[in-house]
Amino acid sequence: MARRTDGAKVAYRMLADQLRDEVASDVYAGGRRLPTEAELASSHRVSRQTVRRAMQELVAEGYVYRVPGRGTFAADRKHRYLRQLGSIEDLLNLAVDSELEVVTPLQRRVDIDAASRLRLDSDSLYCLTFRRLHQGAPVCHTSTFHPPAIGRTLTDIPELATVGAKTATTIIGLVEARMDGLIVAADQSITVGRVPPEAAREIQCEPGAPLLRIDRLYYDERDRPVELAINWYNPDMYTYRVRLQRSQHRGTRS
Amino acid sequence: MARRTDGAKVAYRMLADQLRDEVASDVYAGGRRLPTEAELASSHRVSRQTVRRAMQELVAEGYVYRVPGRGTFAADRKHRYLRQLGSIEDLLNLAVDSELEVVTPLQRRVDIDAASRLRLDSDSLYCLTFRRLHQGAPVCHTSTFHPPAIGRTLTDIPELATVGAKTATTIIGLVEARMDGLIVAADQSITVGRVPPEAAREIQCEPGAPLLRIDRLYYDERDRPVELAINWYNPDMYTYRVRLQRSQHRGTRS
DNA sequence: CGTTATTTGTGCGTATGTATT
DNA sequence: AAATACATACGCACAAATAAC
Numbered sequence: 309m310a311r312r313t314d315g316a317k318v319a320y321r322m323l324a325d326q327l328r329d330e331v332a333s334d335v336y337a338g339g340r341r342l343p344t345e346a347e348l349a350s351s352h353r354v355s356r357q358t359v360r361r362a363m364q365e366l367v368a369e370g371y372v373y374r375v376p377g378r379g380t381f382a383a384d385r386k387h388r389y390l391r392q393l394g395s396i397e398d399l400l401n402l403a404v405d406s407e408l409e410v411v412t413p414l415q416r417r418v419d420i421d422a423a424s425r426l427r428l429d430s431d432s433l434y435c436l437t438f439r440r441l442h443q444g445a446p447v448c449h450t451s452t453f454h455p456p457a458i459g460r461t462l463t464d465i466p467e468l469a470t471v472g473a474k475t476a477t478t479i480i481g482l483v484e485a486r487m488d489g490l491i492v493a494a495d496q497s498i499t500v501g502r503v504p505p506e507a508a509r510e511i512q513c514e515p516g517a518p519l520l521r522i523d524r525l526y527y528d529e530r531d532r533p534v535e536l537a538i539n540w541y542n543p544d545m546y547t548y549r550v551r552l553q554r555s556q557h558r559g560t561r562s
Numbered sequence: 563m564a565r566r567t568d569g570a571k572v573a574y575r576m577l578a579d580q581l582r583d584e585v586a587s588d589v590y591a592g593g594r595r596l597p598t599e600a601e602l603a604s605s606h607r608v609s610r611q612t613v614r615r616a617m618q619e620l621v622a623e624g625y626v627y628r629v630p631g632r633g634t635f636a637a638d639r640k641h642r643y644l645r646q647l648g649s650i651e652d653l654l655n656l657a658v659d660s661e662l663e664v665v666t667p668l669q670r671r672v673d674i675d676a677a678s679r680l681r682l683d684s685d686s687l688y689c690l691t692f693r694r695l696h697q698g699a700p701v702c703h704t705s706t707f708h709p710p711a712i713g714r715t716l717t718d719i720p721e722l723a724t725v726g727a728k729t730a731t732t733i734i735g736l737v738e739a740r741m742d743g744l745i746v747a748a749d750q751s752i753t754v755g756r757v758p759p760e761a762a763r764e765i766q767c768e769p770g771a772p773l774l775r776i777d778r779l780y781y782d783e784r785d786r787p788v789e790l791a792i793n794w795y796n797p798d799m800y801t802y803r804v805r806l807q808r809s810q811h812r813g814t815r816s
Numbered sequence: 817c818g819t820t821a822t823t824t825g826t827g828c829g830t831a832t833g834t835a836t837t
Numbered sequence: 838a839a840a841t842a843c844a845t846a847c848g849c850a851c852a853a854a855t856a857a858c
Contacts, residue, residue, distance in 0.1 A: 822855080834842100
């Protein structure tokens with residue numbers, strides 16, 4: 309039943325993974341042209357249809373764009389920040405250039421509001437509080453809440469039990485690694501709120517200051533909530549950015 | 563050169579359009595099962611491959627989900643608010659249940675900051691200010707800025723020249739209709755800011771109150787900025803929501 | 817300015833694998 | 838075990854856009 313995020317047996321996904329890596333690692337830097345479908349098909353010993361299927365993925369993910377009659381091109385790096393917070397993968401990769409520092413260790417607690425948002429029967433759940441540092445500076449204060457069945461699987465992680473411990477991970481990444489299945493979706497809401505005093509201390513702003521509040525509720529494959537994360541961002545240090553695209557965007561570009 | 567958003571000549575997109583309408587209009591309400599690939603293929607006189615291509619679109623857009631061995635199902639309505647602000651199409655369709663009321667008519671003005679964000683040589687541009695009403699209540703105050711070449715094409719629209727005029731459109735929709743080509747992308751940034759006094763008056767909140775500020779910079783097919791929109795939302799009346807999904811999400815879903 | 821070669825886009829047929837019932 | 842339904846893969850033909858001649 310357990311599925312892998314990596315091990316892609318299927319041909320088109322193996323090809324997509326390889327091409328994605330090559331585009332990301334600037335093998336085709338500066339908007340260079342990729343090999344044609346026919347070339348990739350023969351060099352990878354697959355049919356042209358399989359190449360096309362792989363390309364579909366990369367276009368959807370914003371790594372490349374295609375122009376009929378001209379070819380396939382690596383997207384500019386600045387156009388690639390589509391991949392910064394527009395999909396689940398982006399959230400899982402959030403830790404690449406930031407650090408998590410525990411404020412309140414993982415513990416069982418009662419929180420009626422969080423429990424109802426997690427659709428729990430009881431009011432008891434697991435809770436963790438931390439801040440996220442970017443080059444040493446605190447940018448965000450986060451509380452995560454998990455159903456008992458999920459929270460239990462995190463109790464053996466020493467870094468989450470120690471105040472002040474720093475790690476380069478994301479909580480949702482740890483959760484997914486311990487799950488039987490994948491995180492497939494998250495509902496995200498963004499609003500403005502008055503920061504609670506405990507959080508204000510941690511990210512060096514005045515209590516009650518208006519901060520950017522981003523809530524995310526993550527779901528597993530069976531549509532069950534596995535994590536509620538409440539994030540407080542100081543707007544002086546962080547702006548939420550996404551690139552929106554036309555969905556069947558098959559267009560000329562530059 | 564001009565392309566149509568609607569006129570889908572191609573078979574798979576015609577099928578996708580029809581199925582999307584049917585799902586949206588609750589023909590398959592409440593998570594009902596859609597016909598199988600084979601059934602759709604024979605009833606629409608296309609190959610099963612064409613049906614699959616159409617389904618790929620709908621899955622990507624969040625209208626349906628598929629389970630191997632079981633079938634294709636209409637997504638719950640609540641899972642469909644993916645289509646609320648996650649793509650360019652969503653922004654173009656924003657007007658379906660809201661109204662635009664002109665505060666300051668379209669006029670030529672000088673704005674150094676906006677001009678530089680639109681990458682203009684000169685500081686002169688077209689500017690329009692309005693508020694957006696939802697069931698009569700003001701939810702948002704917006705200023706849009708356009709390069710002279712684009713703004714000029716909007717000057718013949720009487721609704722944009724009259725203070726207090728109400729229309730059920732979006733500015734970016736009007737712009738696209740007058741363009742030679744499509745809007746293909748938008749960079750969006752969300753932060754918190756102190757509302758300027760002019761805007762505060764219009765949406766009934768105190769000057770200097772912390773509001774949700776959403777900026778969007780729209781691009782045409784040649785990557786040229788055609789509109790900068792600065793939106794101020796009262797967080798009591800509006801929360802920005804999106805559903806994030808795993809990109810190649812082919813999963814079981816309840 | 818048309819012609820031609822290249823490259824991607826669309827459409828169909830078929831075979832086989834895998835998940836669910 | 839069998840039937841059903843979606844997933845992957847390959848092959849081929851032709852259309853449409855682009856660029857070079």
